[in-house]
Amino acid sequence: MDIKEEYKEVKGKYDVIIIGAGLVGSIIARRLSQYELDILLIDKEPDVGTGTSKANTAIVHAGYDSPFGTLRGKLVVKGNRMFYPMCEELDVPYKITGTYVVALTDEDLKTLEKLMENGRKKGVPGLEIISGEEMRRREPLVNPETTGALYAPTGGVSDPFMLTVAAAENAVMNGTDLMLETKALDFVVEPFSLHKKKVAGVVTNRGTFLADVTIASAGLYCDELMEKLDIKYDFYVRARKGEYYVFDKAKKGSVHNVLFPCPTPVTKGILVTTTVHGNMLLGPTAYELKDKEDTSVRAEGLAELREGAKRLVPSLEITDVIRVFAGLRAGGFLHDFIIEAPAKYWGFINLAGIESPGMASSPAIAEYVENLVREQGLELRKKKDWNPIRVGRPDFSELSPEEQAILIEKDPRYGRIVCRCETVTEGEIVAEIHSPVPARTYDALKRRTWLGTGRCQGGFDTPRVIEILSRELGIPPTEVIKESWGSNFLTRPTKDVPEGG
Amino acid sequence: MAEETTKLICITCPVGCELTVTHEGKKVLKVEGNQCKLGIEYAKQEISEPRRMIITTVRVKGGFHPLVPVRSAEPVPKEKIFPILKELRKVELEAPIEMHQVVLENALGTGVDVVTSRSLPAS
Amino acid sequence: MFEKQYDVAVIGSGPGGLAAAIAAKEAGAQDVVVIERDVELGGILLQCIHNGFGSVIFKEDLTGPEYAYRFIDQAREVGVEAMMDTFVLDLTPHREIYAINKRDGMVKINARAVVLAMGCRERPRGALAIPGFRPAGIYTAGTAQRLVNIEGYMPGERFVILGSGDIGMIMARRLTFEGAKVERMLEILPYISGLKRNYVQCVLDYNIPLQLQRTVIDIKGRNRVEAVVSAQVDEHWQPIPGTEETIPCDTLLLSVGLIPENELSKKAGVELNPLTGGPYVDDTMQTNVPGIFAAGNVVHVYDLVDWVTKAGLLAGRHAGEYATQRRTESDRKLRVVAGDNVHHVIPEVLDPSDLEREPLELQFRVRRPVEAPVWVKVEADGELVKRKTERYVRPSEMIMVKLSPKDYDKVAGAKKLSVRVEEKG
Incomplete structure (x- = not known):
């Protein structure tokens, strides 16, 4: 993407910016949200967790195979211990x-x-x-x-995607700003000392955001960001x-x-x-x-x-x-996680090569990053009102008939089934569309509610979900997308046949 | 005019008889392969002037659905299909709609009306 | 949760369900309800706006909605109750139905007899496991039909249709009518799987290229379909290297078959036949669970709606008789089995004494097409009961053979009735 002049306009100032709302980025955001910090979490896609986080084996590794003496080997064992309690706090299945x-x-x-x-x-x-x-x-x-x-x-x-949503949601509940469809295009780099430059913020397609500490957690795209800062490791x-x-x-x-x-x-x-x-x-x-x-x-x-x-x-x-x-x-070639503050910069923390066992390690990675943030000079004071508990929204199909009846009475939209195979109601869909980490695409809803994942694979629900997304987001049905830009479902109203057609 | 044979599949009913039609130009001399007399009629029509049903939808204002299905009351000459479809795209009915309400009278001079094929309440 | 009692509850208001409800009423059942998950009665017929329905029952050429309305109107006249926009969540073997809707919330219905009429669903793509991307622009033909005809939106402009089922062919014409281009139809079998007349009036008429023994082996396009790759297949349906063709398009439509929809039946303990995906039924369309009947495509997929209606009438009549206690027992001792070149036969079991009173129809499909005259033979423990000629047989077309009360003596004492197809000469 070209860096247009308008992108350089400063739109906000934060203590910490996290680039990449995947599983790791979201869990880092959640961890840091317990402190008195202004945090911005950005992701280039319309939803969180659309990279590695959404499509993997979903195993919480015990940690026996990552080699002794590596960072990965250390973090997976610690992370595994922290993992299940974290799922409890975030109401994520495991x-x-x-x-x-x-x-x-x-x-x-x-x-x-x-x-x-x-x-x-x-x-x-x-x-x-x-x-x-x-x-x-x-x-x-x-x-x-x-x-x-x-x-x-x-x-x-466990469910790595729901964990990403839950962590991002908990971060947002605790004051983190989340901006989706926001791509980091470049860094704001300023002189700092004889040996170091300061990474002072991020240029995005939605303007420039300044921060004391910038954390790159860009998964597959970590190398593109490293290139901007001329950071090289012994792997690609x-x-x-x-x-x-x-x-x-x-x-x-x-x-x-x-x-x-x-x-x-x-x-x-x-x-x-x-x-x-x-x-x-x-x-x-x-x-x-x-x-x-x-x-x-x-x-x-x-x-x-x-x-x-x-x-x-x-x-x-x-x-x-x-x-x-x-x-x-x-x-890559190097079989270890890279989580560090590169020596030639101040205010920048880089995460690279986070592959398996990234999910099990994630809480330990966040803890490790927190220490690096501290080393970059930020004072971390606990918030008085931090709430680590995130409660998931009702899963209609898991409720007893009595509970279902009560739910429909409260909100009749729970009385309309949209996905017949997985028994997903309109109420659940609307709740996800208006949740703290809003689901605004078909796949975002699919990952949150499991609609369209059953026997008919979306045959029944697709027209209904398009209608609901269109209505709730206030966009024409032709603008409803499946996942990313250009993944529109519909091309035009039936009767608007182009001339000559 | 020379005698020729044309192979057809009868579309009058779901059986789909394979017809062998012997004809001189548009004049049918013999039909073979039909299981009933409708096959003969179909062959005669198909050889002289093939006709098909028009089945589509038209826009509805204020309806329970945005479109209502329509059909030609009878088959129309094949070459009229696309011109009639084009006409029908300009139509917008107002709900409520009755079953078999006329949408396009004597469509493009074919003598065939296009009518709705269901009723539709207002939204 | 409010509770209600009905003589007969019919689940689904497509042609099978409507016919069943009407027949149940006519058989003397007092309170009959149809439960429909959509906002109006009629089922999938309402989106099947093309003609070709009714040739058997009405001797007329009706469109889907016209056909549906004949029964919707009749159901209203005879006093069938309708619960629309209502989804059945559970059905127990004791015929308790748990359903929900926006208006009443959770509803419990206790029915003396239940008719399953949930119809069928389309085979999805996931089950086909086509390699490639998972972009937008992949639809089953029926979903596309709903979008185009009911919702009023086009799912794409340039289509490749996989499979030559009837809905796929109907959609090929429909999309062409609305200004889209159908680039190709591909059929893995060496023959068309839908009706021949649809091939003529939907495919041939509009010069849509249809290729047999080809399938889709790859889907291109990250966000939206950009092309599909097709290939010739061998006799084991495996792609033949070197025969690939990339077809640019923005949409892939799947018309690769229908499966009876029986998730609910399973919950009630209804036993399913793996060959049809539908319940095992007897000659009254009763399943193995007493008082639970099944009608139409939920049993096995019919090629004509008229047969669905007939099956619904039969199931509904017997459900009505069951509910009014006129008949609650039957002696289902005669098994009906599929012989040579027969895929399956409906019913799978029957009470021979029924044949003493009225004729009954055996419905079956063949495994292989035979484009030459054949004998259809019904045998009781190996003894010929009935035979008839068919000019040809095709897996796409259901075949029926009628037994009449005068055949009763031949089957009365038999253990097994078998149907087979034999080439003549």
Whole structure:
């Protein structure tokens, strides 16, 4: 995007600006919102969490595999301990299922030993290698050739997207300003000392915003921001594509455990897992590419998934698939998180290469960033009225008939079903559209309410959701979008046929 | 005029009989493959002047829905379809609407009316 | 929560539901209600604005709304109650219905008999797992039909239609009428899956290129569909490398089949046939759960609405008789099974004594098309009961064979009735 003159006009002044409202950026915002700070959280997309946060495996890693001695290795173990209490505070679904790394050969068993050793050194609690027999007892569908498994009782599953929304919402409740469709185009850099320059703010498509501390949490786009400040590390950022299969909740022969294959140096491999909402999930593949927006699913990726998953669960049949999708995560050559205040700047904190296990690490990352903020000279005084509790809006389908009746009585819009497969009501949709982190696109609503994710995949609800979005946002139906710019559903009123048509 | 044969699929009913029509220009001499007499009529019409139904919608002001479905009362000559559709795009009815209300009388001189195919209350 | 008692409650007000409600009333049921999730009665027929309905029942060529209104009007005349904009959340085996709407909130309906008439839904794309992007511009044909005909908006301008089902072909013409361009229709099978007359008047008439044995293997476009890639398939439906073609378009319409909608039936403990996706029914359209009947596309997908209506009339009559206690028991001892080149037969089980009183119809679909005359044979424990000729058979067209009271003696003592299709000569 060209930097127009109008973008340089100063529109606001903050103590802290966070670039990127993904999972990590939102959790940092929430953490900092407990202090007397003016915070601005920006994201280039119409919704929070639309990068890596929305499309990943959703595992809360126990932390046994990230190497001892790395920042990542340290933060994941700490983050895992902080994670579930955070979900409680934010009313985000999670299940502490425990996770298994499944060994199929004697060679694999040695890998398990190494993983356990690594985990124990880092203080991962409860690690245990169980026999193949025990694994088969706990998961009868697992490959009969299983020789053993590493069981990590603190591993689990959650909903990374809802966690992002909840954290951003809690930050907003506590005074954080959230600006969506706001892209960081450049930094305001000023002289500071002999050795350092000061990052004094961010130039965006909505004007310039000044801040004492700027935090870049841009996920896949961290390199573009680093380039503006001429920050280089010994790696380059690449998108690593992960493809997935999602199955119908009612699929027979579903696996209800989190099963990892034995890892390779590049990836943890293709998992067979169940989401926190109960759908079996296969994935991810690991395919590096330059294009950071290429979320297309490859036929060969799907073939790889089928093959990979069958190694863990030979009886698995690829039927009752409700969706295939691809997510992009940051990949690079250096296998560690970078979270630091680069030496040549004052007032700038950079996060780069946050890939798996980013979700489990997130609360610990936020804590780590908080200390860096302090080091940049900001005084952090606790707010008297900080409220760490965020309460989710009612999920109609989870309520008892009596509770449903009361809800409809209070607001009749809960009496109209918009998504028949997932039982999502108009009331829930309207509530999300007008929530602190408003859902203003179809996909934003889909991620928050699960509408359109069932058997009919949006066939029933799409016209109805377009109508509601149009009405609530005060825009014509033709301007309702699915996700990003240009993803409009409708082209024109039926009868407005162009001349010559 | 030379005798020729044309293959047709009868669209009068869902069976879809495959007809072999022997004709001299527009004069039908023989129809084969039909399961009922409607096939013969269809073949004669199709060879001399093919006709189709017009099925579309027109705009409604103040209606329960923004559009109301309309149909031609009978099939119209094929080449009139697009010109009639164009005419119908200019029409805007006012709700409430009755079933079989005339929307376009004697559409483009075909002798066929276009009528609504449902009733529609006001919003 | 307010509670209400009905003799017969019909879930769904499409052609099957309306016919069932009317027939139940005519069979003597006092209080009959239809529950409809949309804001008006008629179901999907209201968006099927094309003609071609009613040739069997009315010997007329009606449009969908005209056909629907015949029954809507009749239902009102005979005093069928209607609950619109009402969604059924739960149905128990004891015929308790929990439904919600904006006006009454949560409603509990206790019915002496229930008729399931939820119709069918379209096969979505996710289940097809097409590689590529997930942009805006991918619709099932029926969703597009609703947008264009009811809501009044175009879902795109340049279309590729995957599948040659009837709704897809109807939409090809409809979109052309509204100034859009249909670039291509693709069918994975070696034959068209909808009716031939729709092929003539919707596809051929407008020179829409239709290609058989081709499918979509990739979808291009990050935000909105920009193109799809098609490829020839082999006999196992696998794409043949080197046959790819990129077709620029902004919309992909899916017309790849319909599935009976039975989530609610499952909640009530109704057993489903995996071959049809619908409940196992007997000759009275009763499911395995006493007092729960099923009518129309919820049982198996019909190719003509007229048959849906007939099925609704049958189910409704028996539901009415059940509710008024005129008949609550039946001796369902005769199984009906699919033989050679028969996919499934409805009903799956019957009470032979019913045949003593009135004729009954076996409905079935074939597995493979045969474009030559065939015998349709009904056999009781291997003994021929009835045979008839069909000039051709196609999986897209339902076939019926009628048994009459004079066949009763042949089937009375049998354990199994089978239907098979045999090529002549």
